[in-house]
Each structure stands twice: as C-alpha cells, then as structure tokens.
Amino acid sequence: MNTIILSAIFGVVMMFTGIFVENKSAYRHIAAIALLLLLGFNIAESGHYNIFKIDTGYFLHFEKFGLLFNSVCIFSTLIYVLLSGRDIEKVGKNVAESFALIFFVLCGVGISTSYTNLLMLFLGIEIISIPLYILTGSEKRNLKGNEASLKYFLMGSFSTGIMLMGIAMLYGSGGSFLVEKLSVARLSYLEALGMLLIFFALSFKVSVAPFHFWTPDVYDGAPTVFTSFMATVVKVAGFAAFIRLFESRYGSMGGQTEHLIALAIILTLAFGNLTAVFQQSVKRMLAYSSIAQAGFMMFALFAVNDTAKEGLLLYAAAYSLATIGIFAVLAKMDDMTFEGFNGLAKSQPLIAALVAIFLLSLAGIPLTAGFFAKYYMLSAIVKTGSYLGLVIIGVLFAAISAYYYFKVIQAMYFKEGEEIAFAPVTLTFKYLLLGVAVVIVVLGIYPNALLSLLYF
Amino acid sequence: MPIQYYITLSIVLFCIGIVGVLTRRNAIIIFMCIELMLNAVNLLLVAFSKMHNAGAVGSDANPTAGVDGQLFVFFIMVVAAAEVSVGLSIIVMMYRNTHSVDVNFLNRLKN
Amino acid sequence: MSTTEILFWFLSVLALVGATMVLISRNPIHSILWLIVVFFAISGHYILLNAQFLAIVNLIVYAGAIMVLFLFVVMLMNLNSDTEPQKNNWMKIAGAISGGCLLLIMIDVVSGSSDMQNKTAIVKEGNIGLIKVLGKVLFTDYVVPFEISSVLFLSAMVGAVVIGKKEKETPNP
C-alpha cells in the first residue's frame, strides 16, 4: 500500500512543484528523490512495514512477488529519470506534469501487481493507460505524436471495452469480482468467454500479437523518452497483472487455452522479430523488438509455475534496464536510423560499449541478464514437460532477434560514419549508464542476486 | 425477465458498438461507439447484479448480494468520464493541428 | 404479456434502433442525439431493474455531461454530414461482417452456457439498487477503489490541462 499511496502523493507533489518551482531542472531532482523514497518504502513494505494501516484485503493483497516487481519497476523508473530526465525537460512545456503522470503510472503499477479484485485490475490498468495517452501526445505540435496518441487512445479504449465485457461475463458466472473466486477449472461457457475477452484486452496492453498493432506506431510516434518508459516499466507491469490473473487459473478459459496461448506466443515472436528485421529506424526496431520480447515474456504466462514467475521478474529487470539504457542513448541522437549509429564506437567508445552490452543482453547472450531471463522462460516451459516445439520456435526467433540487435553493434563498431550528431552528455550520465551495465552483467553472472530476494 | 434476454441485448449492443468502431472514420463517432460498448457492459452488469440478488431475496443470508455489480457500473462511469475528458482533448488537439477528425488522415506511422 | 414485458421489449427495441442509427447517421450531431436516445433507453432498463441510482447517474453523467461535451466538441469543429469522412465500401462490409461474426459467436457461446439457463434478473423489486444501500457499501467496503479512482481523475485532469492548453508555435511537420 505504501507504493500506491506514496506514488499518488508524490504525483500531487510534482504537480504543485510545477506551480511553485520555476527551475525546470529541479523537477527531475525532486522526482529522483521521490523515487528513491518510494523505492525505500516499497522495500520496507516487503519487511512488513506499512505507513498506512488500511485493510485492503478485499481489493489488494501485497506479497513478495508483487512487491519485488514494484521494486524492479521503481528502480527502473529511477534509472530512467536519472538517465533521461534532461530529455523529459525538452518535451513540451508541462515538465512537472509529465513527472506527475509518471508517478501516477507507478501508482497504477502498484495496483496491477497486487490486485485481488477485477475492479482493481480495471482501475489499475486505466490508471496506467490514461497518463500514457497524455504522455504520448505531450508534444502537441508534433503530428506524429498526435497520431500516436489518437491511435493509442482509441485502441486502448476499445480494448478496455473488451476487458469490461469480459469482467461482466465473469461476474455473471461467478457473482463476484474476486480473483480467487474464479474457478480453476472451466465451469461455464460464459466464464470461459469472459476470461478469453480479458485475455484479449490484456494481450493488447502488453502488445501480444495479434493485438500488437498499436505498439510500433505508438512507440515510434511518442517522444523518445516516453517510449522508453512505456516500452519498459509499463509493459512489464502489464505482464505482472497478466500473470497475476492467469496464474493457475487459465484452465477456466477452456480446453484449447494452451493452444491459444501457444499460438499467441508464436504469432508475437513472428510478428515482432520478422518485422523488426526490416526496420531502418532503431527506434522503430526497438518497438518491434519489444513485441518480440513480449513474446518471450508470454512464456511465463504459458508455463505459470514458480520458474516462470522468477523468470518474469528477471526478465522485467533485464529487459527494462537494457531498453532504458538504449533509449537514453537514442534520445541523445538526431538520426535514429541504423546509419545514425555508424562509427559511434569511435566518437563515444564507452557509450558504444555499454550500448553493445545492452544489446547483447536483449539478444540473450550469456553473461548478461538477458540470457538468464530467456533461460528462465525457456526453462519454465520445459518444466511443464510438453510443448518443446514452442521452445524451439522461441530460440529460433531469438536467433533472428540477434540479427537486428547486432545490426546496431555492427553499425557502431564496424562501419565508418561521418561525425555523429550526439548531444553532449555529462560524466554522470556515463557513470550511470556504466552502473546499469554493471547491474546487467552482475545479474548475468549471478541472477540469484535478484531472485533470492523472493525467498528470504 | 430471463437473464438470457439481457445478455443477448447487451451483446448485440456491444457488437453494434464494435461495428461502429470498424465502419466509421470520424474519431468522435468511433469514440461514441466505444461509449456504446461500455453502456452495453453496464447494462449487463446491472442485469447480473439483479440476477445474483435473486437468490438473496427473501432470505437473510446475504441481502446485499449483487451490489458490487452495480458499484462496478458506477466505477465504469467514473472511468468513462475521465477517459472522455482525455480523449476529447486529444481529438481536439489533433483537430487543431490538422483540421480533421478523420482517423485515417494521419498515417505517417506505418510499416 | 405484462406491462414489464412490454416495457422491456419497447426499451430494447429503442436501444437497438438508437444504436443502429448512431452508426448509420451521416451527420455527427444526429449520431449524438441517437446515442442519447440509447442512453435513455438503457436508463429505462435500469429503472425496470429497480436500479434507480444508476438510472439517474446514467442520465446525468452520460446523457447530461458526456454527451453534451461531445455535442460541444462537434459543434466547435463545425462537423456536419458534408465533412464526414467515409470509409470505402469494402472496409465497411468487412467491418460489418467481422462484427457480425463476433456477435454470432458470442451469442452462440453464451447461449450454450449451462449456468445461465433458467436464471432470471429480478425486475421491479429488490433494494440493492437504491442510493441508501449503494452509498453505504461504497463508502465502507469500497472506499479503497473509491479513493484510488481519484488518482484517475487527477491524471485525467492533468491530461486535459496539458493537452487542452493552447500553444503558440506552428506545428512541426
């Protein structure tokens, strides 16, 4: 509860900051401090320390997994704010409001990772979505931003409608909105249809094919800084919500559910990877790759066992950190095509090396966190004892994914480019980026560093 | 009234909303159709709420059974209102920039 | 056929006709007006189901506030049937067919649901839809989501301000 309440409060604080503080660069410092506090209190909550004694039993339930997931999200956001804070300032005029919205999103994330009631799921998802519609469109004069925002909004509301229909059907069948009341085994068609509709809607939120169409356009159109946030924290939070609902319960969707999810996974991997191969713009490539990564995270949903949850946590951390890192660098560049990266290794050796590490992590190369993330996902499926074919398809697509990630590395290291228009970066930025890379490598060598937190 | 009637009615309304979303290009109309979908859901929820309440009528076991369904409708309305404010402002913003509400007017983002 | 049944069928037909008219009207203003008709019909259903609170809120919030907002916007933009963008026909057909398929399948699935056979929604009686009952539950059991929805409003408010405020530069290409 600490996270939810505090993040709402901090959001309000940021709004007031916007009124009373003139200095724009102060916002991000305040935001960073707030995030640090948030992180602290969230961790404190894992140790059963609550500031507010509120009985939320009927709506929210806080457990290790959700809290750790929150921590990962908050930590990622912290890194994000630290790395990209300056870029946020450049977008639009309402900087403080942007920060406020980010905090509101975190509030939604907190709800999504701990709801026990479909009402809270609905509210959580909406609290996440509405600020994002706004952030996407926050560059008001940018037609791409307008377009992205409109698309996102229309399709988002549409999927909300679908989800509500599903919730209504579940209610009709079970008479309650409590998640735990949902039957483990399929009882009625109504309930099955309801689950299915919710599945569609959540698939939309985490951009699982064939409900992914908004993703590339929106990620591409949104201001780069917010794409970074959307593609990482928000997406993994969506997965947390997803797995919370379907954990051990997807049997209620009907007999062919396994097949359905398998199909969705294959489609997601195929759409994401194949389309990413063809992209010219790194930003758009990352958008497609985020779809592909979502395909991998769906493995957790398919397997729904302990390994899957651990893996999802690791995946969230690995994926978010690496993507935030890349986007932070991307935001400094004018030319976002692959050619734009040509020769980066020469002009910015350290940054190029770090970006390479992030890309390696995304590609799932050993000794990076991305490897273990993928490893856990695959392992989770293998542990179900069937569907080895799915795993094989997964790895083959992972190999394809290496293709487009390595294209960036190639551009940076092996191709000669003209002088790169690269916004000046501070030393702090570099060290921070280095820190992120270190975290990724540490998780790649010793993933237990994160996962053991689940069990102590 | 048999619950099937209500279910059918709301599904029909819901699907009309979907068809509207699919067949119109005016962003405002599309948005309205989405509102129509939400209302279909609301109707269904209320009907279910009364259905679940049916068992409670005449027994003291749980007189308020089904009340959460109606409360859910209340929250949907809340969210819908919030969405409308954001959505309409987005549409207005777009109209200001392009003088069009055609959703296909802007399609720089593709492929 | 009892009065309730007559009312039920009347309201249902009204809602469906209204909904259909929303999407076939060429003039956006007509669409809005037809949508208001639908909302009224739905409110009628609520009353039939003895959910007076929701019936009133529905009228106030939807038909009153939201639709008026829509109307404002449409009028602000001076939209009429001439400026209305039209989809090409095959897109319309495709949309109608796929929507129709969805309808058929959903109806088929739901009507096959065993637990919905022989269940009824109580009309005209039951007090859960009354303000007293709802209010009590809302402010006791449902206080958490009630408070949390304030965050939603806050962000919507921020959004409306951020996006709605006018900026002076020319649009970027």
Place this chain on the structure above:
Amino acid sequence: MNQFSNLVYLVPLFPLIGFLINGLGRKSLSKPLISLIGCGVILVSFAVSVGIFFEARHFGNTPVIVNLFDFIKVPGFDIPFGFQVDQLSSLFLLIITGVGFLIHVYSTAYMHEEATQHYGRYFSYLNLFVFSMLLLVLGANYLIMFIGWEGVGLCSYLLIGYWFKNNNYNYAARKAFIMNRIGDVGFLLGIFWILSKTGGTLTYSQVFAQASSFSTFDVTAITMLLFIGAMGKSAQIPLYTWLPDAMAGPTPVSALIHAATMVTAGIYMIVRSNVLYTMAPATQTVVAIIGLATAFFAATIAIKQNDIKKVLAYSTVSQLGYMFLGLGVGAYTGAVFHVMTHAFFKALLFLGAGSVIHAMQNQQDIRYMGGIKKYMPVTHITFLLACLAISGIPPFSGFFSKDEILAAAYEHNLILWVIGVITAGLTAFYMFRLYAMTFLGRFRGTHEQEHHLHESPSAMTIPLIVLAILSVVGGFAGIPEVFASNAHGLEHFLSPVIAQNTESHQLNHGTEYMLMGISVALALIAIVYAWSRFSKKPEIEEAEGAGKLLANKWYVDELYDTVISKPLLASGNVLKNVVEKSGIDGIVNGVGRGIQYAGRQIRLMQSGQVGNYILLMVLSMVLMILLVFYGNNLNPIFNMFK
C-alpha cells in the same frame, strides 16, 4: 650371435642422419662434403647390411625382431615400432643399400653441375629415399611397411619434381604421388581389414599365425586390397602411367626408383604376405593375369618409344609385370630373384642411359643419337651386357630369373607361358632397337654435341662396371637344378619366409631344356632382327597406324584424362558453383532472405490505419474464440509442437 641384426636400426638410421645433415646444412656444406656424407652413410648402411645378411643365413625360422618403442597402442590394438630381420629383408637390404650406394656414387658426378644448395637437397632426398625404402622392408608389421610405402611415394614426388621450376616435371611428380596414393588407399584398406580380423595386431608373425582362421572371403579381400597397393607402387595396370612420366627426375633417380627401390616394394610386400596369397587362389590368378597383361602391354609400348628413358621405363613396367606373373603363379622366389637381377641390370641400363644423356648434353631422343659406341666404350660395353641380361640370354642373370618365372608359369597354365615368352621376345626386340639406335650406326646429333661426346668420369663408370659384373654373374644365385648340383641357392635361403613354394621341381629336365630353348631362341631372333634393322636404318620418321597407337601408349593417358580427371574436376566445379553456392549455401541464405521477405510482407499489415488494426484485432478475436470453443479438431496440428 646376432650382433649385427640387433643393430638393425642403424641401417635406416644412417641414411636418416645423412638426410638431416645434408638437408639442414645444404647451404653451408661444400659439395665434396655433401657427397661424402651422402655416399658415406649409405656405405655404412651397406656394411651393416652385409653383416646382417651373413647372420641371416643362420636364423632359420625365427627372425630377429627389434622393437624400438610403442608406436600406436590403444585399447583394441597395439602396434610397435619394430624391425624384423629375416632372410627376405636382409636380401632386400643388400640390394637397396648396395645398388643405392652405387647410384649415390654415380650421382656425385652426374649432378655435379647443380648449385651447391640444390646439390645438397638432391642428396638429402636420395638419402631419405633409401631411408624410406629401408623402413619399408625392415618393418616388423604392416604399419611400418606402410610408413615406408608412403615414404618412398613422397621421395619419388620430391625427386621427380626436383627441378621444380619446370611445371611439367611438377605435374609428373604430382601424378606419381597421386597414383601411388590410390594404391596406398587400397593397401590401407587391406591393413584395416587385417586389423579387424586379427583383433588389433599387424605384426607379420601374428597375422600369419592367425591367418588360418580367416575365411576365404576375408583373405581374398585382404590380398586383393594389398594388391591394389602393389599395383600403385609397382606400376601395374591400371596404375602404371606414372612410372614413365617419372622420367622427369634426374636419371640416377630413375635408376633408384626403377631398380633398387620403390617399384620393387609391391613385389616385396606380396612376397612378405605370401602366406595370405597362397591362401587366396583367386587373388593369385588376378595377380598373374594383371602381371602378364602389364608385361605384354608395356612391352608393346616400349617398341615405339623414342625417348631413351621412356623405353627403359616401359621395360621396367614390363619386367615388373613378369615379377607379378611369378607371384601370381606362386613362384615367390622367382619373383624375388628377378627383382634382384633386375635391380642390377636395370640400374645399369639407367645409369648407362644417364651417362649417354650426360654426354649428349641432355638429349634423350634416340633418333638423334647413334654411333656413340666409339666415343664411350665403357658405357657401350656395360649397356650391351645389360641388354643381353634383360633379354634373357644365357648365362646372363636375366636369363635365370626369367626362366624360373616362365617355368612356373608353364606349369601353371600354358597360355601364361606363351604370352610370357612372346613378351620376352618383345623385350629383346625393343632393348636391341634401343641399343642399336643409340650406339650403332651413324651419329645423328648436332656437331656441338658430337664435339662434346666423351666417356663419363670415373665416378660414373665405376658403378657401371660394378653393376655390369653383377648383371652378368647375379644369375648364379638362383641357378636352376638343370645346371648345377647345389642349385636354387636363393630359394633355400628364402625358404624360411616362404611358407609354401609351389615352384616346380617336378618339371623334368627335358621339358625345362625345351622351355629354355624356345625362349632363348625367340630372344635371339628378336635381337638379330633388331640389330640388323636399326643399326642400318634407324626409325626416325613418325610412327603411323598401329605404330602410332603404340607410340602414343595406347592413348591410356588420354583415356584416364577423359574418364577420371576431367569428370572429377568437373564435378568439383559443379559442386563448388552449383551445389555449394545455390544448393546448400542457397538454402542457408534463402532462410535469411525468406525472413527478410516475410518481414517485408508482414510489415504491410502495419498499415498505419486504426480501422485496419481494429478490424484485424476483431477478426483474430473471432478466430481465437472459434479456436477455443470449436477448436478440438485442430488438436493434431498443435500436438506437433508438443
């Protein structure tokens, strides 16, 4: 008792040392020093060999085996690096080191004009050659034999291609190596077959001891495979074409290859494996037929050759055919006998030819020679003696050895004998054609050549004389019973290593005299005819008709070229350009391109229009709901992924 035999490793060791010193020091050593080392090491080996030879008489049936170290020892088999000294190997040691030494001495003069560096290289190769050959005959098991076997192939490659600037010579060298390799593969397969039957040993004594338990099929297969090896090394049909081409090397090398080493390896190997061959009559028949065919076939070609060395080369092929005939009819001793006598006179012939070529300033075509008799008396006399020896005129050595083989052939099958005798006649004919055209008649070369014509230095003539003596008297080692009381000395000497000798003692003396008479008569007629014809009217014009066919060696090279080389190269080309590029790599790249293509197509779904997106979403919802509720029929498809 066996003090020499236990030092047998010294025999190959000295040539090896010579190889290393001359090879590494070829730039710093002076020519005389190189000659001294090159010849000296062989002389030492020869001395040790003589010692061993005299000890070997007393070995009886127990050869001396000297195991130096474990060569390959793994679970499943155990092959020591060991030498076996017995009568057979000691005899070959003597031939190799003895004749080899003479050739070395001869080379010091013959190669004198080479630059020091290449001179050193030459001698190191020669030493290596001798070393390999010694390994071949000394090995106590088939693997060591194989090492020497391949080693002589390598050395022939190096020596044939000695003048590496000339690409034709290089081709000849490569051809020799590859042809040998083909045979070697057969040999190797034979070794594998033996290994699979003996349970991991290749040591002769053990193999032969177990041989009785092999099935006939196995023995036949093993012996056939080994024979393929012999075909390559000893230039039998169909793998003989390398040998005439090997004339590209310096002439002493030809002498070494043809006389003392390399080509006799096949004979040695089969004699060594006589236990197996005796058990495989089918193989023996094949050996006999191929041997005879080669003998005849090569003899026909030799008739029309004009290159002095080519004639000798084909005569070698032909004589080797004889030896195989002997092996095929079971006359192992006869074959060895012929190897020995052939070593003497063929070395003599080549060295004589070398002497002539040397004097003629590298002119090798006999059409431009003639009348050299008076300029080079020593060469002339020794060459004539060798010709008589090879033609089988009594009492020269060739007569006895050839007679022993023919006698065995006669006993085996009359047809073999008839063709054998005809071939003998042909041999006499072409040898004396060569002799007459070279030494008799009028000199047909240029004035300058005539001016330079003179007898070779003593380093060349002395070996000629020694060899001539051996060619004359060498035959008495295996004189048949008809002529002497303690006859078949060689056979008695070799009897411990040859399990079962089918050579006849049953032929009565009358028949034997008759056979000898016929062959000698035929040879004499041929000699007289050739002498009279070619000394007066040398054959200078191009051959025509059947003669052209012979002159072009039956077009066998061309045949091989079209049947084997070209298809091989063409298939390589097809594989490289079609199968590899379009086929296998095409698939690999095709996958990549397919992915890109799919990416291009799929991205078109991303049309940028909300309506389309939602339409696709609704459609997929419909399909997915269908799948979940009505999709039981699709299970088989999904089960594929399980």
Place this chain on the structure above:
Amino acid sequence: MIPVLLIVVPILTGFITFFIREERSAKAFALLSSVATLAIALMGVLMQNSKQLSFDAAWLQMLGSRFTLSLDGMGKMLTLLTAISFPIIFASTYNNKYKNPNAFYGLMLLSQAGLLGVFCSFDLLLFYFFWELALIPAYFLCSKWGGEKRIPVTFKFFIYTFAGSLLMLVGILYVNFRTPEHSFAISSLRNLNLGVKEENFIFWLFFIAFAIKMPIFPFHTWQPDTYEQAPTAVTMVLSGVMVKMGVFAVIRWLLPMFPDASYRMADIVMILAVIGMIYASLIAIQQDDMKRLVAYSSIAHIGLMGASMFTNNAGGIQGVIFQMFAHGINVLGLWIVVDVIEQQLGTRKFSQLGGLAQKAPTLAILFVVMALANVALPLTNSFIGEFLMFNSVFGHNPWLGAAACISIILAAVYTLWMVQKIFYGEVREAESRELKVPVNTQLMLVILAVMVIAFGVYPQPMINLTSDTVSKLIAQIK
C-alpha cells in the same frame, strides 16, 4: 586450481590489454600472457591425478548449476593445444599491424579464455557459457579486422552458430529437467533415462549445434567464407582451436549423455560426415584462394573426425582426440604461411602466385612439411589420428570406410596442387616483390614442424594422455 588459473589468467590479462593503448606493449603483454597460460597448461598436463586439476564451487544453486572445472586427459590435450596455439599465433604474426591493437589482443585473449573454459568445464550450463564466450570475441575480431566482405560474412557465421547454440540450450534445459536432481553435472547427466523418441530428438538439438561448429556437411557453408574474410590470426584460432569445440563437445557431452541415440544415429551422422569429406575435397580442388582451399580441406578433415566419433570404438575416439591436436598444429602452420604470403605479396590467389620456392626456400620446405601433414603422410602427426579414425570407420562399416578413404587421395590432389601453384614453377612476372619471411614467423613454423614430426614419430605419450577419458567413455557407452 589449474583450470581456474587457465581461465582467469587470459580473462584478466584480456581486460587489462584493453587499456594498453600502446601497440608494442599490448602485443608484448598479450604474448606474455599467452606464454604464462602455456606454462600453466603444461603444468596441468604433467600433473597426474592431482587435486589441483579440479575445482568446484557453488554458483547457481537455484538452477542446479555449479562452477565445476576439471582437467581430464582430453581436456589436457585440448587445453594444451589452445595454450600452444596462442603464443604461436601471437609470435608468428608479431609484425602484423592492427588497428586498435589493444582491442584486438584483448579480444583474442578473451576468446582464449572461452575456449579454455569449454575444454575444462564439467557442468553443462557452465560449458554453454564458455561456448558463447568463445564465440562473441571471435565475432568481433572477424567483423572488425577482417577482409572486404567481413561484415555480412561474419554475421552469417555468428547467426548460424548462435542459432545452433540456442538449440543446444533447449537441449540443455531439457536434460537438466530430466535429471532427478535437476543438475547440470556430468555425473548426473550420464545417468539420464530418456525414452527413445525424446532421446533422438534431444540428440539432434545438441548435435546440430556441434555440427555447425565443427562444421559437418551440410552445416558448413559459413566456414569457408568466414575463414576467408577473417584476419588470418583469427582464422588460426577459428580453425586451429575453435572448430575442435564441436568435436570435443560430442565426446565430452553428447556421447555420454545419449549413448543409445548416438548409436542409433551413428549411421546417419557418419554418412553425412563422409559425404562431407568427399564433397569438401572435391570443392577444394577447384579453389583459387589459399584460404578457401585450406578451409575446405579443414571441412574434409573434420568430417573424418565426425564420422569416427560415432564408431563406438576406443581406438577411433582416441584417434579423434589425437587428431584434434594434430590438426590444430598442422592447420596453424598452413595459416602462418598463408599469412606471410598475404602480408608480403598482398594476394592469396594461386593464379597470381608461383615459384616462391626460389624466393623463400626455407618457407617452401616448412610449408611442404605442413602440407604433407595435411595429407596425413606417415610419420607426421596427423597420420596417427587419421589411421586410427579410418580404421574405426572401416571397422564400423567397410563401405563407408572405403568411401572415406577416397578423401585420402583427394587430399593429396588438392594439397599438392596448392604446393605446386604457390611454390613451384616459374616466378610470376607480376609478383616480383620481395618475400622476406620474418625470423619470428620462421621460428614458429620450425617449432610447429618439429611438433608435426615429433608427434608423428612418437605419438604414444599423447595417446596415453587421453586413454583415461576414452576408457571411461567407452565403459559408459557399452
């Protein structure tokens, strides 16, 4: 401790090298480091059954993986090969100039660490880690310092092998899942009890990864291009050591884990391998580029190892292991000569070369020694291995053995062709440039030539080194 040192030394020095900007110091440091590694490897080889030869520590307990390193006979052999190769590579190419030498040498050392790790690890997941660690630096090395078409070619190589590795990863996950204690330790993986169908399936998952690495026909197409485009020093690593990873992995992991499937699939694999031998040899005959020729010849040689591994024959497997070492040495020698010629004359095309024996007789002799080793002439080291391998293939199936033996002939054809085209004949007019072989290169070639002969004449110590591995393996398979 020895295996840990083997890995840690190159990793640490590799990282340090990245920071040595000055070219000569970087070179010297890398050379020193590799010599140190060689010393450690030699210590390991000389030790008998010492506790120093293995190391075990907790690592990823949640996954069931431990940090287990150990050196058995085969491991010693291959670590020795790796350890010998790198100093020789560094020393023989000491005069070559590279852009960013610090990165070049650093990456080389890292890839050495990966290779050594592969050969030492006794934990399957750890093995996978090192497997990839060896690949990534190689990718960078080839793409950065390679020839004209380096980027697409290396990329193909990378994606190809990466896809293979990922398939193996699936296999690894599966076998881990099927061990009762969810372990990656070789001891528990040896006792897998799988059904026929699943064992076959998992077998292929592993085998394809290894086959791509080796490479075995028809997974070989990345290899000639990559060898051609990679800088020669890297080609040396790739073909001298890295391709051995695949062969090694089959013997270390595949055969013990799936003895039954290996037995069932032996024929298919062997037929593929033998086809590949002949196929590659025929293509090699048609090459005009030294590097490509050696590359194809390498495919042919590896094909024999691939066929022989599955014969279930102690001698054959011993031969494979021996041949890994021998082939590494030989091919290193060939590449060094290729490098010298390319550096000095600027071409590798046969059509532009000729008569080099007159310019550089010593080089010619050394090259001929290497070439002869390449055709497996007796008394060169590769004869021993090839003899054992051919024998085992022949013992398995005489027809297959006979077919495989065709490659002996073809090897002679293309190798001698290469020798002839480069060193014999007249000097080409176009190539009248000097050919001066640097002393260090010549020295390295001499060392290699001595090893070629020494192990060819007296191979028994090396054979004995690996007998423990083989006997254990055979006991497991039987």
